[in-house]
Amino acid sequence: DAGVIQSPRHEVTEMGQEVTLRCKPISGHNSLFWYRQTMMRGLELLIYFNNNVPIDDSGMPEDRFSAKMPNASFSTLKIQPSEPRDSAVYFCASSPAAGQGITEAFFGQGTRLTVV
Amino acid sequence: RKEVEQDPGPFNVPEGATVAFNCTYSNSASQSFFWYRQDCRKEPKLLMSVYSSGNEDGRFTAQLNRASQYISLLIRDSKLSDSATYLCVVRNSFSGGYQKVTFGIGTKLQVIP
Numbered sequence: 001d002a003g004v005i006q007s008p009r010h011e012v013t014e015m016g017q018e019v020t021l022r023c024k025p026i027s028g029h030n031s032l033f034w035y036r037q038t039m040m041r042g043l044e045l046l047i048y049f050n051n052n053v054p055i056d057d058s059g060m061p062e063d064r065f066s067a068k069m070p071n072a073s074f075s076t077l078k079i080q081p082s083e084p085r086d087s088a089v090y091f092c093a094s095s096p097a098a099g100q101g102i103t104e105a106f107f108g109q110g111t112r113l114t115v116v
Numbered sequence: 117r118k119e120v121e122q123d124p125g126p127f128n129v130p131e132g133a134t135v136a137f138n139c140t141y142s143n144s145a146s147q148s149f150f151w152y153r154q155d156c157r158k159e160p161k162l163l164m165s166v167y168s169s170g171n172e173d174g175r176f177t178a179q180l181n182r183a184s185q186y187i188s189l190l191i192r193d194s195k196l197s198d199s200a201t202y203l204c205v206v207r208n209s210f211s212g213g214y215q216k217v218t219f220g221i222g223t224k225l226q227v228i229p
Contacts, residue, residue: 033217042221043160043203056216091159104150105217107159 002026004108006092012114018080021111024073025094033105034067034077035091043091049075082115089113117142120206122220130228133194137223139204140186148207149180149187154222155200163189163202194227201225 005024013019025032032049047057052069060067064083069075079086089112093105122139129135141149149166164171166178166187177190191198204220 031215035219043219045217045219048216104162104165107161109159 004092004094004106006090006108006111008111009109010112010114012116013082015083015115016081017115018078019082019086019113019115021077021090021092021113023075023077023092023108025075025092026096026106027073029094029096029106030072031095031105032069032075033093033095034075035093035107037089037091037110046077079113082113084115087114119143119218120204120220122204122223124221124223126224126226128226128228129194131194131196133227134190134192135194135225136188136190137202137204137225138186138188139220139223140184141204141206141218142185143206143208144182144185146206146208148209149178150205150207151176151178151187151189152203152205152219153200154203160203160219191225194225196227196229199225199227 004026007022030051034046035043036046037043044059046059047067048055049069052072065079067077089110091107091110093107095105119142127135151163152160153163154160164173164178166180168180170179175192179188189202201222201224203222206218208216
């Protein structure tokens with residue numbers, strides 16, 4: 001069981017550059033979440049997919065952020081252009097159920113992004 | 117008011133002590149509650165779900181108080197390995213199967229030898 005796989009693990013980029021973060025959810029899971037974690041704000045939900053369809057993107061900070069899920073086994077989070085305030089750890093998580101009930105979200109190891 | 121509020125701590129306790137964390141939530145219709153544990157520079161992992169009647173897992177006890185809208189986590193006989201950040205999680209379900217999961221900022225626990 002490989003778990004949720006994120007890449008890259010670390011990314012250092014210059015302000016203004018495009019950044020793409022990648023996520024492979026656990027096979028069979030139909031819910032996928034992108035989170036951002038900072039010391040000041042904690043863990044914030046950016047966007048949530050259900051069966052590859054974006055359900056709630058109200059947490060996406062602004063138009064510079066976009067996320068896609070072209071198929072059940074792959075998602076990307078893109079920041080263009082990146083800014084220093086985007087520096088954070090970005091987590092992807094997947095969950096086995098889209099409906100009601102208690103389900104566990106499994107997290108990837110995160111991508112630590114630093115924008116200089 | 118934040119949807120989920122936690123005291124960020126840190127809570128510094130000696131080994132063997134009992135420590136309790138509370139977490140309050142603002143949506144009285146919230147349905148599911150969890151505690152996650154996050155070690156330094158690692159991803160969050162599920163510690164335990166919180167059931168209406170309260171539940172226990174070894175040294176850990178979770179309770180839910182719907183009237184006052186808070187959940188709690190009690191750790192007995194603290195171990196050094198319990199040092200971590202404990203995240204309170206609230207899940208709300210909406211019509212059409214949409215779910216919103218909200219994390220608290222986390223409470224940092226440091227168990228001291």
